[in-house]
Amino acid sequence: MSDQTTCLHQRESRPRRLILAGAHRQPGYCLTCGIRAQSVCSVIDDDDIARLAEVAVETLVLPGRTFIEEGTAATDFYNITSGNVKLFKALPDGRRQIMGFATTGHFLGLAVSDQYAFGAEAMDTVRLCRFSRARMRQLMDDFPRLERRLLAEASNELVAAQNQMLLLGRKTARERVASFLLDRMRDATDPSQDVPLPMTRSDMADYLGLTIETVSRTLSWMRAERLIAIGRGHTVRVTASERLETLAAGEAA
Amino acid sequence: MSDQTTCLHQRESRPRRLILAGAHRQPGYCLTCGIRAQSVCSVIDDDDIARLAEVAVETLVLPGRTFIEEGTAATDFYNITSGNVKLFKALPDGRRQIMGFATTGHFLGLAVSDQYAFGAEAMDTVRLCRFSRARMRQLMDDFPRLERRLLAEASNELVAAQNQMLLLGRKTARERVASFLLDRMRDATDPSQDVPLPMTRSDMADYLGLTIETVSRTLSWMRAERLIAIGRGHTVRVTASERLETLAAGEAA
């Protein structure tokens, strides 16, 4: 698989392949066209490659920059090739809800609507690949596997969104933070190691529907209870994952 | 469009057409095969029709019956052909979060996972069409438009889920109820008429992340404020939609 990592922006060898990321959290090879290396999906000819190279525009986004504004015309479709992004919605008075964190391999701007349903802000330097939505539609016509990949992606996000609804609607602060830490642990490259929490307390609070004070207090409580050890530089080590699981599932009193 | 409403279970006329619901809230014609009449998507031949009829199993679900159990093996794929369904997740101690209400035309069981991510319970007598997931995959191979339809459906649900996350994470009780009533109003066949609320207060509470008492109090408050008039038999008339919009958007103090 990893030898099929032709970048579609470099056009010297042939035949080329359209490559889609299978497990999108693993680092890929093709970082300029947004369609990442992992598993070969569909062999295409040189004409197709020319078209792809033409539609895929690489973009660099600086940390803190909001590159998708909620409610503006949804002209483009994005694929993150590196970096971390937070997706959010806001109320007029400033209250904010973070819908999720997206990283390498995620697609943004899938909505059918003609307006972006949420904003997107770079948490660090983000490299992404931009397509016009019209071209995206064309791409989907040409490569059915791309469409299937997007459907799988959307389904997974839907499941995550539903879990988050349960969390936001019915879980206590302690259960929310426990669930969050375990999610992060599962997403981490090495679950046995320290869990990285690259976001601020404010981001965690806006993701979990809490305030920064409550997040901070809850983490302190977990440390006092010997559930976690708070490391330096935005990391946490889970020291009692079973008890944390029980807490996250809402079984504890 | 409406003359192309051949039911795929009746097999007397030819050629047949695979028909997908465009606006899935409008009543359709084909109520036995689950693939509903609205817009023609792809002409198929008689062999295809035979296969479709074979895979589509009509099922009748009685009110109150849970026909998808959260966490059980996800063997089937459903399309609702009539009736109302509530989708929910629950915590071990009984706390429940309703993810949404599904009606005629909605698809259930889209998840990539091998387990259902949520439970589904019939709110009234529900007619639905069941496919094995393997057959569903096969169908998608044969009819790309079906896959596109599912992607659109999933995208729309994702947008709805994100709105709900904002509601659950950051809105006050009054804002939640106002948002809910307006959503129901938009979904109603005739927005100027009374808005039907076929669900119980308990369902509303579990959907909005509140308690039945808070929902009841909030509706009473809205009536006292002349925002709504509470009708008989689970209906509400919105009497000040602009003020309600302002409230739902979170602009009021």
Added chain:
DNA sequence: GGGCTGAGTTGATCTGAATCAATGCCTTTT
């Protein structure tokens, strides 16, 4: 009719998390 049941409303009280307020602790700047 009379009792029964379940949904809904309203009132009184409690509480978990928000809010308000200090303080601590890094990192950057000068």
Added chain:
DNA sequence: AAAAGGCATTGATTCAGATCAACTCAGCCC
């Protein structure tokens, strides 16, 4: 090294919504 600014922690107090409780009302079954 001192000052400044941003993030995080901790404490004191408040409050929105939960909980506990009483009651109404409509449908339903003898």
